[in-house]
Amino acid sequence: MRRSALLLVGLLTAAQLSGCTPGETPIEDRPENLTVAVFLDPEATASQTSAVETRLRAVPDITDLTFVDHQQAYEAMRKDLADEPDLLDSVKPESLPESFRFRLPDRAAFERTYSGPLRADLRALDGVDSVVFRGKKIQESVKDCVVDYGGRVATHVVLDVDVFLTDGASAREKQAIEARLRAVPGASGVRLRSREEGYERLKEMYQDIKPEIVASAKPADLPEVLVLTLADRPAVVRANDEKLAEQVCRLPGVDHVLVPPKSLARKATS
Numbered sequence: 001m002r003r004s005a006l007l008l009v010g011l012l013t014a015a016q017l018s019g020c021t022p023g024e025t026p027i028e029d030r031p032e033n034l035t036v037a038v039f040l041d042p043e044a045t046a047s048q049t050s051a052v053e054t055r056l057r058a059v060p061d062i063t064d065l066t067f068v069d070h071q072q073a074y075e076a077m078r079k080d081l082a083d084e085p086d087l088l089d090s091v092k093p094e095s096l097p098e099s100f101r102f103r104l105p106d107r108a109a110f111e112r113t114y115s116g117p118l119r120a121d122l123r124a125l126d127g128v129d130s131v132v133f134r135g136k137k138i139q140e141s142v143k144d145c146v147v148d149y150g151g152r153v154a155t156h157v158v159l160d161v162d163v164f165l166t167d168g169a170s171a172r173e174k175q176a177i178e179a180r181l182r183a184v185p186g187a188s189g190v191r192l193r194s195r196e197e198g199y200e201r202l203k204e205m206y207q208d209i210k211p212e213i214v215a216s217a218k219p220a221d222l223p224e225v226l227v228l229t230l231a232d233r234p235a236v237v238r239a240n241d242e243k244l245a246e247q248v249c250r251l252p253g254v255d256h257v258l259v260p261p262k263s264l265a266r267k268a269t270s
Contacts, residue, residue, distance in 0.1 A: 034110045037132040038100040038122055041142070048127030049098075055121060056100055061109045065102040070094055097129060120252040128250075145249035147258040159236060161228040162193075162258040163248055173253030174226070180251060181228040184244060186235025190228050198222040223255060237262050 038056065040049060056065055068076075074093035081088050104110040114133050122128050123142070130141045161184075163177060174192075181190045199219040206213045230236050236259075245257040
């Protein structure tokens with residue numbers, strides 16, 4: 001699901017931000033390469049969409065702010081993928097996210113906006129799924145940040161929420177994430193799992209069944225993890241009901257979040 005979602009965003013970006021400006025203008029300064037797309041969550045409400053628009057209109061130097069609905073997104077993709085009908089057959093207008101699009105007047109404004117607070121501000125808004133600055137790394141979808149617990153064995157760690165940090169997470173971002181976790185109802189403690197500790201856990205879990213994984217890994221390859229321990233099963237149920245994972249995923253410095261589901265919470269042991 002994660003790969004398909006990111007592929008869809010990539011296709012939409014290529015279809016709706018494409019174009020070519022003739023002349024001597026450097027490629028990176030052409031209008032199509034100074035464009036930003038803000039993709040909305042499929043469940044975004046009218047008030048959430050309005051809040052996103054309000055924040056975007058406060059961006060200095062913004063030009064050509066437009067809203068792209070499901071049908072417009074589909075028409076753009078259909079035009080761009082006219083030679084690939086098989087791919088289009090699997091796409092329906094309602095499956096494409098709505099979005100806001102805008103341009104910056106020049107490369108300096110584009111880079112200034114990219115490095116400023118806008119991405120973090122948008123990520124924090126309910127209703128925003130991902131933000132794409134043309135030519136930059138695609139921000140992973142908020143929903144794709146939530147890790148599926150899958151068929152993991154239910155043990156005492158079923159009460160732990162794991163928040164995997166990005167490599168570039170700053171001290172301030174870590175403090176903000178930790179503060180948010182400590183405020184979770186039913187929180188009994190938050191601690192940092194170091195890369196070295198993560199490596200030892202990896203060895204313990206996979207040494208006998210996947211030794212090649214352990215052999216190829218190094219502590220530096222593993223992320224730091226903030227571990228929130230919940231007090232009991234009701235706290236886990238509440239965390240699921242309140243969509244804690246999605247809320248935490250909106251914080252800068254968060255890469256992935258793993259929250260034990262209700263079904264495993266019921267099997268928790270002391």
